[in-house]
Amino acid sequence: MSEQRMTQDMAEELKDTSDHDLIEMHTSGEVGETLLEVDHVTLRFGGVVALNDVNFEIRRGEILGLIGPNGAGKTTCFNAMTGVYTPTEGKIRFKGKEIAGTKPHKINHLGIARTFQNIRLFPEMSALENVMVGCDARHKSSVVGVLFRTYRVRPAEDELPESGIRRSLAKVFGVSRHTLEERAGRRRSMELLRFVGIADRAHELARNLPYGYQRRLEIARALATEPELICLDEPAAGFNPAEKEDLMGLIRRIRDLGHTVLVIEHDMKLVLGVTDRIVVLEFGSKIAEGTPDEVARNPKVIAAYLGEPDDAA
């Protein structure tokens, strides 16, 4: 890449387009239909029962909270949903199709993405590149196509390079699909960084970013894979109240883009404030389900979080 083209790309990135069309989700499903079904799932590791007959569903277009005390099985449940573990009993269905035993990258292609409780970015890549890895999941170029740039397409007028000789060459030979996808991916990734609010440090290595930026970068990377369902694993861990407030806004905006959101969270205030429905786990079993109001008033939930009063019996 020549210096000149580099600056051209960068100039394009810096243009504050705020073009939501680039990152909006277009799905065929209807809001409210069942998107993911956790159907009586039990998961055992040796003698330990990590999940015991857990049963709930996620509906398209909602923000569902999954809460519970430490060790309640929230993350295990998550891992089962993203194909890391296979349930011992029961089924997990996404859009009616069973996903147990499907490879993680295939589950991602089906439309489920996640972030991690302990941040797991690609530390030696820039923020922008991290997001582009996510975008790549949706691209079509083959190995041969990338290596030899075989698949040529006739570019639209505004996709032609600006300078003379490149422009003429592109007009005659077309542009490889890889180049177009790469450019589109770059634009989209930049837009996602802007969406989560960290575009100012797009070219910094992920490991050098401040903690809050890293958390947001994880969300942007997950969104880049165009997930119908995005699962956020304790997105507010380590955030101060102001940052939590921001995050609640971000979660709502993610839903407004057309994604369905599942949030695992400790912080009751955040969960009660942002979710439409909540599922409560304790010791691997579901103990409650309902709207934030219902759950907040449920005595079992209060007991699970605050402990049983001694004189309860």
Place this chain on the structure above:
Amino acid sequence: MDFDALISGLDRHTLDGITRGSIYALVALGYTMVYGVMKLINFAHSEVFMVGTWTVLGVYTAIGATSGSGLAMVIGATLLALIAAMLASAGTALAVERIAYRPLRKKGAPALIFLITGIGCSMVLVEVFGQVLRVFFGRPFGRVTVNIPAVLETKTVFTIPGVDLAVSNTRILIIVGAIVMMLALDAFVNRSRLGRGVRAVAQDPDTASLMGVNQERVIMLVFVLGGAMAGVAALLYTVQYDITKFDIGFIIGLKAFTAAVLGGIGNLRGALVGGLFLGIVEVYASAVWDSSWTNVYAFVVLVVVLMFRPTGILGESLGKARA
């Protein structure tokens, strides 16, 4: 000890060293890429190179190219041999991955099992060329050194004035060829979509697959690319040395592996640095002391460098290599 011999012929020795080092570096890329992604030393890689040299011989024999051929024939035969060697080496590397490593990976075998399997594959390939093919096809297969026609005859292209160093066409081909291939690979890994996938898997395989990167495809890709680079090295080697043998891969593979470790295994640019460094050290040391001890010098250098820099000269990972 004859330091005068080194000093008086410094220019010539340096050119020799760079030539030799370029070939080491190209083979080293295969070790380093597979290590970067899988944390595995693919000991069968030396035989991937060996298969390449035999392919060159096969192509020359098939189209009847010899040392006296005309210019068109020389260019055509060399290009054809290059492509064939790249395909054959990449195919061999991919076959080893598919037949030997993949089933182990599916069963979650421990790392040591992969190592011993690689050594096993290496031995099988050696014996295929040393014994099995001999039984079916007779000569030239077998346990002897085979001459490859010097299709590209060595000619002096220009002489560097001042030092009076004659630079031949074969050396230009080897050095330029190796550098071009390495730049292309570096650009591919750092700039393309698939290269980004390779780096993602090298940095965190589990997260990469959760983000939709197909890990199996990345693994296939690094074997194919590493194999193709070994194929290029095989052609360049035959251009310089005009021979092949059933076990030719052993010592070259070992040197290339040394080069990869010297430069920092898992690091593409480290392979280049390590290869050139090793090549030059070998030639210099051979000029000062006895040239029959070449291999000893190479490994002494390895031991000494690792004592002071255990992670190699550049000491980065494949994931880290970036523009």
